[in-house]
Amino acid sequence: MFEVSMFQIFVIFMIILYIIKRPRIGKNEPPFVPYTIPILGHTYNYLFNPKKFIKECKEQYGDCFSIYVFGHVMTVVSRDSLTEVFRNSDDFDFSSAINELLPFHRLFTYNGGITKETNIFHAKTAREQVSGKLALNTNIVQKYLMKGMDKCIGDCNDPKIVDNTWLTFNNIVALSITNIFAGEEAAIHEDLIKSFGSFAFDVGSLLMIPPILSFIHPKLHEIVITLPMKFGWNPVSRHREVVMNRLRPVIEKRLKEKTILGNNYKPYNDLLEYYMNQPNFDYTIPDNLSYHVENLLVLVFASINTTSRTVVDALYDLAGRPEVLNELYEEALTINKECNGTITILEIQKMEKLDSFIKESLRHSDNILALPHYMISKSYTFSNGYTILRGRKVLMCADDMLKAKECYGDDAEEFKPFRFVNAKSPATKIDRSYIVFGGGRHACPGRFFAITETKLLLHKLIMKYKFSTKSGKIEKKIYIGPITIPSQSSLVFENRVKC
Numbered sequence: 278m279f280e281v282s283m284f285q286i287f288v289i290f291m292i293i294l295y296i297i298k299r300p301r302i303g304k305n306e307p308p309f310v311p312y313t314i315p316i317l318g319h320t321y322n323y324l325f326n327p328k329k330f331i332k333e334c335k336e337q338y339g340d341c342f343s344i345y346v347f348g349h350v351m352t353v354v355s356r357d358s359l360t361e362v363f364r365n366s367d368d369f370d371f372s373s374a375i376n377e378l379l380p381f382h383r384l385f386t387y388n389g390g391i392t393k394e395t396n397i398f399h400a401k402t403a404r405e406q407v408s409g410k411l412a413l414n415t416n417i418v419q420k421y422l423m424k425g426m427d428k429c430i431g432d433c434n435d436p437k438i439v440d441n442t443w444l445t446f447n448n449i450v451a452l453s454i455t456n457i458f459a460g461e462e463a464a465i466h467e468d469l470i471k472s473f474g475s476f477a478f479d480v481g482s483l484l485m486i487p488p489i490l491s492f493i494h495p496k497l498h499e500i501v502i503t504l505p506m507k508f509g510w511n512p513v514s515r516h517r518e519v520v521m522n523r524l525r526p527v528i529e530k531r532l533k534e535k536t537i538l539g540n541n542y543k544p545y546n547d548l549l550e551y552y553m554n555q556p557n558f559d560y561t562i563p564d565n566l567s568y569h570v571e572n573l574l575v576l577v578f579a580s581i582n583t584t585s586r587t588v589v590d591a592l593y594d595l596a597g598r599p600e601v602l603n604e605l606y607e608e609a610l611t612i613n614k615e616c617n618g619t620i621t622i623l624e625i626q627k628m629e630k631l632d633s634f635i636k637e638s639l640r641h642s643d644n645i646l647a648l649p650h651y652m653i654s655k656s657y658t659f660s661n662g663y664t665i666l667r668g669r670k671v672l673m674c675a676d677d678m679l680k681a682k683e684c685y686g687d688d689a690e691e692f693k694p695f696r697f698v699n700a701k702s703p704a705t706k707i708d709r710s711y712i713v714f715g716g717g718r719h720a721c722p723g724r725f726f727a728i729t730e731t732k733l734l735l736h737k738l739i740m741k742y743k744f745s746t747k748s749g750k751i752e753k754k755i756y757i758g759p760i761t762i763p764s765q766s767s768l769v770f771e772n773r774v775k776c
């Protein structure tokens with residue numbers, strides 16, 4: 278009798294997998310980097326040795342090459358070919374690549390998640406209602422950043438050690454953003470602020486599941502990570518319920534006000550008011566409020582933890598450089614004297630050294646590969662002559678582009694805090710190499726708000742505290758594969774003026 282052991286089944290499975298998943302490269306595709314381990318391809322180097330691996334590939338194959346990771350061929354682009362991806366947004370799509378990592382179309386059950394089409398609305402909202410209302414909202418942002426600072430860091434007459442830095446500053450940013458998104462009335466509720474603050478972390482936790490099953494098919498990975506939804510666990514719905522509970526009474530109150538006051542009704546400046554003014558808003562219709570709340574949550578996802586990440590990276594970069602902190606304190610002091618402590622958008626524009634410092638910190642975000650895009654046209658031929666076909670995933674060499682010598686000079690690798698002072702190059706200005714906010718037609722529309730909020734919070738922190746790393750050294754970021762997260766080490770805060 279012929280018996281088949283588990284081991285034999287495994288071997289047969291691996292052979293089949295090897296045969297069907299052998300990388301297939303078109304005739305004129307960017308050069309394929311050879312690998313030695315079958316099936317795994319370049320996955321090990323991608324996860325555990327990305328900096329050296331990508332540098333060596335670039336040196337050998339140029340700015341455009343193909344690698345094989347998690348069972349898929351991906352095109353890696355830098356310099357001119359990277360710029361082409363941004364310029365040709367009809368051919369390259371960011372949202373479908375993001376949906377593969379985080380299946381928003383399954384998590385957001387009422388608004389369909391984040392797609393190329395729905396992003397038009399979200400981008401317009403961010404551009405006109407958030408970045409576009411900076412001057413109107415500076416006071417409110419300032420008020421709640423100060424409140425958040427008092428609550429989360431408080432009095433540091435004696436030096437205070439702050440652990441969980443990203444979480445701490447995320448809570449401060451969440452408080453101010455909840456106030457301008459949901460309005461001050463709703464933002465008095467702790468559970469709403471907590472929900473907004475933890476939303477991106479909760480949804481993003483799905484990224485921590487390694488896509489092992491993608492070796493077989495990416496859909497399998499999606500099925501597995503969304504399996505808990507079948508048993509009622511959905512990180513979006515939990516937060517959606519909290520937000521709806523807190524917004525419903527405010528909506529009812531505003532609608533009543535509108536009826537009583539008629540033309541004398543004074544619209545609020547928050548995002549809630551904007552959603553209420555949409556022609557398709559009618560919260561009495563089933564699912565209508567869920568739909569609008571999910572739209573709001575998309576912007577919560579895009580804004581809070583990206584902005585707090587920028588603040589925290591800048592804080593670590595500053596905490597390890599006391600001489601730079603002193604120089605920024607001098608600038609902050611001068612500006613503060615001129616306006617008696619009440620900062621308006623004009624004062625924020627005057628913070629030139631701080632702006633340069635934040636830009637340099639963003640330039641050193643150290644992500645090796647970022648901003649995945651899918652090629653969605655029939656085929657695309659780069660100006661270097663290489664052609665890729667529909668469905669090819671493209672990854673950008675972020676660090677390589679952000680440290681390009683032809684754009685930043687021979688010292689491009691160095692952290693020069695005041696590199697951009699007098700260079701007419703603010704932290705919000707997109708250009709060929711400064712890709713932290715993407716590029717082209719889909720460049721981040723919330724960047725004006727994010728940089729203003731970051732400047733305001735850092736200004737207030739610099740005015741109130743001296744801070745340093747606990748180790749006294751410049752702390753390095755932590756790599757998770759080719760992307761980074763902030764250092765986990767502690768920061769020490771101390772009041773500038775002791776009582």
Ligand code: HEM
Pocket residue numbers: 363371396397399400403407408576579580581583584587648712713714715716717718719720721722723724726727728
């Ligand atoms: C420092 C903080 C931020 C960073 C680093 C950041 C980064 C990015 C990046 C890299 C993209 C992709 C751009 C592309 O496809 O070329 C993007 C898109 C987007 N961001 Fe931001 N972002 C930040 C803050 C914000 C804020 C505060 C908002 C909302 C108020 C926002 C809303 C959006 C939206 C709606 C898009 C999609 C744009 C489109 O597809 O047309 N972001 N962001």
